[in-house]
Amino acid sequence: MNTKYIDLIDQSFDFPQPEFELNGKDLQFRGIDLMGLIETYGAPLKFTYLPQISTNIQRAKKWFADAFAKHDYVGQYHYCYCTKSSHFKHVLDEALKNNIHIETSSAFDIDIVKSLKEDGKITDETYVISNGFKREKYITNLAELINEGHHNCIPIIDNYEELDLLSKEIKTKFNVGIRIASEEEPKFEFYTSRLGIGYKNIVPFYKNQIQHNENVDLKMLHFFINTGIRDNAYYWNELTKCLKVYTSLKKICPSLDSLNIGGGFPIKNSLAFEFDYAYIVDEIVNQIKIVCEEEGVDTPNIFTEFGSFTVGESGGAIYEVLYQKQQNDREKWNMINSSFITTLPDTWAINKRFIMLPVNRWNDTYERVLLGGLTCDSDDYYNSEQHVNAIYLPKYNKEKPLYIGFFNTGAYQETIGGFGGLQHCLIPAPKHLLIKRKDNGELTTEIFAEQQKSEDLLNILGYGKSQNNEENNQIELSKKQLV
Structure with missing residues (x-):
């Protein structure tokens, strides 16, 4: 019987594809050893293939x-x-x-x-x-x-x-x-x-x-x-x-x-x-x-x-399945070690679907699941793929970690998700006031946060000189570690 995850993909699509192929039982994306990234940097992680x-x-x-x-x-x-x-x-x-x-x-x-x-x-x-x-x-x-x-x-x-x-x-x-x-x-x-x-x-x-x-x-x-x-x-x-x-x-x-x-x-x-x-x-x-x-x-x-066409297909996100919850007779929830709302906000905001595939265990049997994020918000979930109203993944096994990847996520997710304080279209966050009332009834105002300035956002984006130097040092360190 064709019960392995690789069998499901083979009978559903033309596979491998230019950006997706297997290295044994693990997935490669544009020639990148994804399990190698996970072993080096851990998960969750995001990457940009420039x-x-x-x-x-x-x-x-x-x-x-x-x-x-x-x-x-x-x-x-x-x-x-x-x-x-x-x-x-x-x-x-x-x-x-x-x-x-x-x-x-x-x-x-x-x-x-x-x-x-x-x-x-x-x-x-x-x-x-x-x-x-x-x-x-x-x-x-x-x-x-x-x-x-x-x-x-x-x-x-x-x-x-x-x-x-x-x-x-x-x-x-x-x-x-x-x-x-x-x-x-x-x-x-x-x-x-x-x-x-x-x-x-x-x-x-x-x-x-x-x-x-x-x-x-x-x-x-x-x-x-x-x-x-x-x-x-x-x-x-x-x-x-x-x-x-x-x-x-x-x-x-x-x-x-x-x-x-x-x-x-x-x-x-x-x-x-x-x-x-x-x-x-x-x-x-x-x-x-x-x-x-x-x-x-x-x-x-x-x-x-x-x-999106320029940068979308360069991005990806990788998560680990932490736990599986059997909530009723037909719904299995695989809980990831991150949040869709914060890291892939388009999945929550406009019901956008990305390519989702397991990174490892392609030779294992599969099951139908729902994916849940770590937040306590009921909307922090992912429940279907673009081509079918379901998600299928290798069966959960607490002794065998499962990693999943979302691909072509390179556009908009960081700014909409508020990465480091970013805002969509770089519209600055407004000034925030605290309004209090004294015992005598008089109202007072206090500035909790000023409106974001250009340099605040540019530093987050890598244009600040001090940040550039720090990032370059970190990049060089990572290169040495990989070597």
Whole structure:
């Protein structure tokens, strides 16, 4: 009988796969000996396989290069990395080896840009595409960057007031983009994205605020939808609407020469995952060229902003199964030595599924289980895989430790989980007050914590000089230990 865990995988999927294979009875991920990591560093642990970041960037560049060549497309392709997916210095250092550009979403992102410039990782020629709702500090930081000569910084206008706010602080001529407030799929709780300006209002906005403004050039139209790039009627319909706006604008705006089609390439979340990236890229390029030719306008430079696709498949998390609880006649709970809420928050917040596989004991018999985290919160659990409404793992045996791995977890988990004090999009934690009442009834306030500062978050991310030295020493120590 085929009762071993390896038998279950063999009969369910094509296995091994490029990133997953067995070394005897243990799992290897992209050639990494996972049990060797566990024996050296213990579990729980997280890891980032940095070379995969460069691999995915180069894959995307090739898809677009091939599509441009096939369709004789006139224009340039620019790959941008969405820093909000993972702001860590080691991630940006790896990504920037590939001659790419950056997309930002908040004020503190610009401090990262300045740090990267000081280190020589980027230059004034690097595009900094600045999205997000902009107020005060974000506006000021963008103005400083542009005033210092970074003219390839392109603020993407998100609302009707931003252009005036930027113009008050920027002392030189500058480029901007406009973000389209795309219409979302009917299943969404909202009909129109809160970000950007509506389709019908973009041309009037350009005519009223930009066309006769000698200090501003409209350079880019920005298109992005929440569901990401998919081969379905909804995506192609929204892209067509976007192209109609682009061609209408181009006819009255000579400076417009770039179309940003956003990001949202999916990443592998199951051993059964299939997505024809090359076909999708080819068809996007083809559609853009067809519409532009029909309307008699030049084809635009194409920008993409890939966040999860850039860094997601580089990450993993490994846990040990501590104990099994038989809670009723059919539910077995395997308790891990960590928490899903804190280390893989997307599994709890948006019911996201990652690839989950045992690291060891593939030749043992298997059973159906639920996975529980260490917290006392009832939502701290993981109960199904992307391809099947269940989890199967080698049978629990307290004499034989079982380790499990979650893979392609490299995007968003640290910031959403609050690693070291991080916040999503580097939005600082607000000032915290304690309010007390004296015996006479008078209220008093006391500052418990100040609002987070840029340097607080940058130190956590590895950009602080003192922390860099300390991390380098730790890395060197680990290398020596491994040798």
